[in-house]
Amino acid sequence: MAAEGSPGAQDARGGAGPVLELEGVSKSFGAVQALYKVDFHVAAGEVMALVGDNGAGKSTLIKCIAGIHPISEGEIRFEGKPVSIGSPKDAADLGIEVVYQDLALADNLDVVQNMFLGREELGPLRRLDETAMEKKASDTLASLSVTTIRSVRQTVAGLSGGQRQSVAVAKAVMWNSKLVILDEPTAALGVAQTRQVLDLVRRLGENGLAVVLISHNLHDVFEVADTVTVLRLGQNVAEHRVADVTQTQVVESITAGKLSKVPGQADAEEVLSA
């Protein structure tokens, strides 16, 4: 089990405290224990990969952080202060942004409209301030060195997978967010597009954001992550600094990481591995 505030990660970041800390977080859906006493943390400027097999609880964990599921027990601390995240809006107010696997972009809206969706800027007469929004969207894309998008006024429907992912990420970082969670950002992308998105993830960390990267692809993880947390059957079974381990060791953790003994877990294991 990972001790909170792993010294390794902190040393690498000059002693910065974790932005997000989870301590003993559990989540059950009826009889199914999806998460059991998970400890998890990520610091500013750190790219933390979250890996695990299907059904390991990765999605449940980020949904708890994003305020979609309330946690059953445990504590979430954000920048050292205990918080309760009851809705996606609470998470956004704290500075937590999630880029979902299915992107959550509306195809019929253009890039600017998507990036400001739900948080449109208003000018006089409660009129949408298109000029300000277009400027800010262009600047954000430029700051992330996203240069492949021809016009921010084209609809998202016409963009490639990598471009869409870039828009989704730019949307997430535009709001002075402190923690960005990326759910499988490179799934279903070609080689060049994956390259583009991984560079973007790298840049987020370099810009001082805390990044949680969920991925099935260990090659991607080893390329961009500083640390990796392994979930197995709803428990945190290992935490490694990427520089210190090989892919084989991480795979071992994913498939055979040591579980703490808990009542009822045998049932869950059967359910989850079925």
Add this chain to the structure above:
Amino acid sequence: MSTAAAAQTPPGSPPTAAPAGQGVGDYARRWWSDVRAGELGSLPIIIGLVIIAIVFQSQNDRFLTSGNFVNLIVQAAAITTIGMGVVFVLLLGEIDLSVGYVSGVAGVLCALLLLPDESALPAGFAILAALAAGVVIGTLHGLLITKVGIPSFVVTLAGLLGWNGVVLLLIGQRGTVVLQDDFVIGLSNNFLTDSTALIAALVAVGLYAGVLLISRRSRQAAGLPTDPPVLLALRVAGLAVILFGVVLFANQDRGIPYVLVLLAVLFLFWTFVLNRTRFGRHVYAVGGNAEAARRAGINVDRIKIQVFAICSLMAALGGIILASRLRSVDPGAGGGQILLYSIAAAVIGGTSLFGGRGNIKSAVLGALVIASIDNGLGLLGLSSGTKFVVTGLVLLAAVTVDSVSRKGRAQSGRA
């Protein structure tokens, strides 16, 4: 990106925002490539209107007279109004089958409240009461659809039957109720003086030019790419030609009916709401991807309820306009072709039944097509049967254009 484009783009503007070209020629080329990619805009419907005009004029030379033109405006007014409300519902990918009889309820309510007996209300109050009834009905539909979770098709199908019943109950044994209020009747039957209409057109063109210039200046100030001045001038000139053409043509006959002014105000208002307000943006978002909208913190249920309220409100207004044109209401109010013509108007005009694509303009253009066919076939003395067959074929053609252009979009990766 030509060197001319680079020269016109103010320094400091991010390269990602620069459009592919800045000259008028580039615009024309981009427009044409959009058309080929399936972004047809209003092109098919304008071609359709020209064909309709040629066909009917060749059959009966009264079709393109100013007198018939004024008739056409008044005939199209009610379905244009109702169609504008239907556009909102279609943008969500929902449907409202009750608009016909909701318009009937409002028309009958308005006429009854204006009956010259001891309970007669001033015209303004009667109209407001009828419109409020529309809002209440739409809110009720919206609540049933969102909070109970019944599909809009079923809720409004029940509404189609139920509100038809309410029309009959309201009218009772009276048979036909004659409208007896000059203000309400004047809406469709009185006309602007020639000079007032010309001044109104002048003001409208001036305002349009002003708005375009202000938005251009603010974009320049922010260092964003702007359209070339020639294009601005072309747009203003285009509007001027259309407005003055309509006014001068109508002035040869009775002039511009008040209802056209009302339609123009409604068109500007709802277009502003859809394109320039947070609410409108959220309507498009919910129609395009409801899950994305929900995750962006948009209250999807509230948007849906508001949209159904708007739809029934516009249906109610359409009912009053129709009553005004006919100068009376009867137990058939809101029946007949009103429902299907209103939905068809929005669809023919280019609003997609699949949600997320469309605008208020489509209701105006679509209603113009339908009213032209109705009017033209009427002039030829053809039966209702022929009218329905032709209107049905036009609707089919419009939906075919939509489907084919969707395929075009899919092939060019814009689906």
